[in-house]
Amino acid sequence: MTRFSLMQTPAPPGVGESCLRRQLPRHDCEACVTVCPVQAITATATTPTLNALDCLQCGRCLFVCPADALQNIRPETRHFTASTLVAPFSTLAPSVDELLMWHQQHGIRAVEMELEAFPGWVRAVAALNIRLRALNTPAWQILPPRQKAINTARRHFIKASEVDVQSTTVSIGRRARRQAFSALSEYQLSLDQAQCTVCGACARVCGERALSLGEGALTFSSSSCTGCNSCAVVCPVNAVRIDRQLGDNRVLRFSWRQKTCRCCQREFYTFSDKVERCFICLRHTYDMREA
Ligand code: SF4
Ligand code: SF4
Ligand code: SF4
Known part of the structure; x- marks a missing residue:
């Protein structure tokens, strides 16, 4: 039987093997580097390095990585009733990429919050609405809170309608966004x-x-x-x-069509009817590679 220690420290965040910079030496992907709000990821010539001590676990990098390469970082768990995100909210505002997934995966169309308390969220929703307009999709609203933040410790005092709060995350990565949209x-x-x-x-x-x-x-x-x-x-x-x-x-x-090179007589492929010489012969002086 496997024993789990309660003191086990979680694995630190990092960049896995599927990172495009690791897969292809010439790849210059910097998507995660660009969105990290605290510069916890730096891109070296071959691999990006994630400094676990700096990482806030905000999850922004997860939503832009085309290779799902970031490890041991979880997207933020958020709370919603029907089509509205409700408190408690993270201090750090979500990225537009994450909000787009909330829009599409859970049908969220509003946030219920005090505007002055979360200026970062207000900016994020405004940026989201610009993206939604480009997609010809209804914009989100910011609604005044109907009640105090849901406190799960005192659920038994809360009215039935207030208990209907669900908590979950959204799918990460560009592949998931492609599937959602x-x-x-x-x-x-x-x-x-x-x-x-x-x-x-x-x-x-x-x-x-x-x-x-x-x-x-x-x-x-x-x-x-x-x-x-x-x-x-x-x-x-x-x-x-x-x-x-x-x-x-x-x-x-x-x-494309297969043709025989007029110069070296080897077969080659081209999209054009007019090309008569293969691509290697085209780069040489005429007749240099003649068969
Ligand atoms: S989780 Fe946030 S802080 Fe950590 S590396 Fe990713 S973007 Fe940076
Ligand atoms: S976004 Fe993903 S693929 Fe691109 S550098 Fe970062 S970890 Fe690698
Ligand atoms: S997913 Fe798009 S950008 Fe990436 S290799 Fe395929 S065609 Fe090229």
Whole structure:
């Protein structure tokens, strides 16, 4: 039988192996570094380092990581009745990314709080409403509190309607956000078809299967793309670009064809009918690689 010690110290927060900077040496993801309010994460050349002593466990980094790589950090537990967040509130305001998940996962449309007491929350809700407007979705309201903060220690004194408070967290990570907002896309791909050699590196690295290389076509499905940028990082000819752009879901299909190089007689792939020489021969002086 396993014995658990009550004195066991929790594992410190950190960055796991799935971090894109660890997976791909050239990756320059700084999403967690940028949102951390206390600079607890620093990005070195290869891996980000999380200083556990500085970390507030606020969970902001969790919502922006495209690889779910942050470890031993839990999103804040919040409290709600029907479609309203209620007290007690965290002193540190939530990020807009987290509030978006509350909007979509639990149907929250309001916060019940004293405006003067939580200016950070008021700013967060205002920023959220700007994002919701862009999504054509109803904005949140800030309502005056109907009652004092729910004190779970005196639940037996509270009226039935007050007891209806639920406490939970929301899903973290960009993949979860994509699933929650699956009707819209956040990222779009541009492909430089003149540069692309159809090597398939981008499709192989895409963990979300947003990019796939099948018979006759390279396909991009914007609904699955989390904007991790790995495809652009691994492309050897810089033919891929990912831009943050809200819009309807799109499936882009780039049809390629197999041809024989007029110069070296080797087979190659291209999107263009007009190209007659493979990409290697195109980079050499004419006839240098002739078969
Ligand atoms: S939980 Fe908050 S304080 Fe800790 S590393 Fe993440 S963003 Fe920074
Ligand atoms: S956001 Fe995630 S993938 Fe990006 S650097 Fe931080 S831990 Fe790594
Ligand atoms: S298409 Fe590129 S940016 Fe989008 S999820 Fe795949 S690898 Fe990441």
